[in-house]
Structures are given as structure tokens and as C-alpha cells.
Amino acid sequence: MSSTKIFLKSSDDKTFEIDETAARASETLKNIIDGGCLDGVIPLPNVSSNILPKVIEYCKKHGGDNGSSKKIANGGVDKDKEILPDYDEEEDKREKVRVDELKKWEEEYMDFDQQVLYDLMLAANYLHIKGLLDLTVEKAASMIRGRTPDQIRENFNINSDFTPEEEEEMILIEDEWDDEWAFD
């Protein structure tokens, strides 16, 4: 693998350096690199300098190894391994250690506040980094589970934009929506 350096420019005009192999963790960046449209610096108008280092940190960990985030998502089990003819138990153990280590890393990596989570989710979506998107989306979903609408509004800073009348009608609206098929 070459270690060509790629330069990324954040929305607030700061430039960051990343190895090409790491950058390939992002589908968007990979396409730009493979498409040959690389002209020194890649501008990322949707990613700020607060978030970009965080994204780069993830790519560095996962770059050149697109499968690893998938293994994490599957609970560390790589099913393809079983059908390989030269299946190696030692190799499997090393793999498990590596996956465990990666999980631990992700746990520490994901320790940040909600605004960062949202910005990181946007960046992962924009840059098509599937592993990072999965991580952030799952974290956001876990913050919704088991909470009431009121708690969610407070937690995510959402104003209920329903008028009091609408709110009263919510139950009716729900019923209609759910069963338009039956109640035309």
C-alpha cells in the first residue's frame, strides 16, 4: 500500500492530512481518489474543523481494512472464515484479540456529547463511512430507547412544534394514519 498523503479542507478552511489508505475508508473520498480528480486538497464544505479530526481518527483506525467495522457489527464473528480452506486457529485467536481491542477503542472513541454525535453522523453520512455511520446511528437510537416523548424532546433539544390543539388531536391523527386503509 502506498502511503500517499491526501489533504482535506474543512468548512472553516483548515487543512488536515490523511494517508490515502486511511482515506479509502470513506466511499466518497475513495471515489474521488480513484476517479483521478484529486487536485491537491479535497474540500469538504460540510465538515467543520471540530469534527474532521474525529473522522480522520476513525479512518486511520479502519482505513485499508473495510471489513473490520463489519466484524464488530456482527459481534466479532466472521462467518466467511469458516469456509476458508487454510483456516488457522492461531490466526482466529489473533483476530479475536484484534476485534476485542477494536471494540474497546470504539467505546472510548464514542465518548462525546450529543452535538458531536450529530455532527459526526452527518459527516459519516456525507463521506459514506459505513462503519462510523452505523456506530453513530446506533448510539443515537440507544438514546431514544425506553424514553418518553417528553424525555426525548428534552434530551435532544426538540421543541414540540405541534399547537396545543394539534397535540390534543394527536391520538386521532395517529389512528387515522394507521388505518387509512380501513376508514376512508
Add this chain to the structure above:
Amino acid sequence: MEIGYSNDDLLTKVLSRLPTKTLLGLKCVSKGWHRVISDLSFIRVQLERSQSISGFFFQESFHYCDEDIKSLSYLLVGKEQAVVQNNILDFLPENVVLKSSSNGLLCCRSCLPAQDLVIYVCNPSIKVWVKLNWAKPDKNDSFALAFSPLSHPVDICKDFKVVSIHQIETETNSCFSIEIYSSETGAWKTLKDAYECSYNLYGIFASGFLYWPTDGDHILAFNIEKEQVQLIGLPSPMVSCKGVPEMCIGESGGHLSDSLGLDFKFGSLKIMLSLNGCLNSL
């Protein structure tokens, strides 16, 4: 976090990780959430993801008595402990006899004794129902409900059909007529031909067909789309022994499964699978 407003795509991704029941309660969070959760393509993905059985209904019936048994139990599946609920259809205006189910909808009729025999189609998960008029009520009519919300490739089909089989006894033989109710037209329609067949039980909807086991050695198949009847031969007749049917049919994952050639003495279990109307014995 501005997850509430700015990006439906991301909110969709996040919400799609949550169970459907949770989502119903989250529609009142904000207009944006309401919009995402109510979006047809979102519902579609959600429905496809959660195609598992949530529970079983039980209802007993008298064999020779005109009255119906009111109590109806629902056994919730998937909990660590078996949970039986007896009040799941209490939102209906009267006690009912469950006649058919299809993809989350139930078809029932009023319990006897009743002043008016009425058919209800309801969705117990959100407690809503609709009453169908029933021109010639007969408690022996057999019903089957066909509701396949995902049958259309891009949209969600909200229409259901109820097919009723009405027994006609003549001096020489017994036959039946078929009536179809469509929620789209809101009306019943009678199929012209009457079909010769013996007593029928409980209708099942699977992959575009309705199926009824009969007392003979046939399963009656009804093509919803083409409104055509077809009799499928069974390898062995479905006879009742001491009132216990030897066989019943069911639907599993969109396919008809015809099972319970149950012989308790020998513990044998015959299972047959049907794919698009063709029976294959296992």
C-alpha cells in the same frame, strides 16, 4: 442535537433501529418525527423487518350448541414467560367470535346470542375497527380475510378483502356460494357459480390465495386477484374424529402450511407445504 429538524434521512436511519411499537408512541415528539414515522416507505421497510409472529389467539366453541363462547385469549410470543391476555379485543363494541386473521388485521363476527349479527374487521394493536354490513347473516358462514400491505412493489396497499363462504343445502347435495367484500368499494359481490363441496372450517390467506380445508379430501383455494376457485386434492381425507379435526392448515412466512395430520397415539405429524397453490408433501 438537532436530530428533530434538519435531516430526515438521518432521522430515518436512527428510527429504523427501533421496534415498531416504540415508534407509534414517538410520533408526537415533533412534526418532523411524525413525518418520518408516517412515511410510507419507512413503514414498508419497518413491516418487512418485523415479519415475525407476535402471538396466538385461542377461542373455544361448542360443537352442537347455537351459543358462542365469549372468552378469547391471546398468548404473547417472544416474552421470557408466556403471557396470556384475555382483554385484547375489549375495544370492540361487543363480544366476538374470531373468524380469520391476516397480517395484523382480524376478522370477527358478533357472538351469539346477538340481536344483529355483524362482521368486524379490526386492528388490535391500535384498537380500531370497522363494521361491515352483512346482508344474509348466517353463523355457519366461513370467513377469510386477505390483507397484504406489502403486495404492491412501491406503495402500501391499505385495502383488505373479506371472502365469505355461504353454505347452501339442497335436497340432493350441499354446495356453497362465495361472496367477496372489498374495502376499496365498500360493497359485497357474489360470485355467480355455486360450488359443490362439504362442510368447511377456517380460512387462511397466503401468497394471494385463500385456503379452506373441507371435510372431504380437498382444500379449497381461492385466488383473490382472479376470483377463481380451485380444489386441491389432499393425499388423505381430512376427517374429524370425535370432533377433533385431524388436520388443519396454517400460514407461515407467506406460504400455506398444511399440518397436523396429528395422530396422538403414534405421535405422527404430517406436514405439507404449499407454494402458490401447489401442494408438496414433506
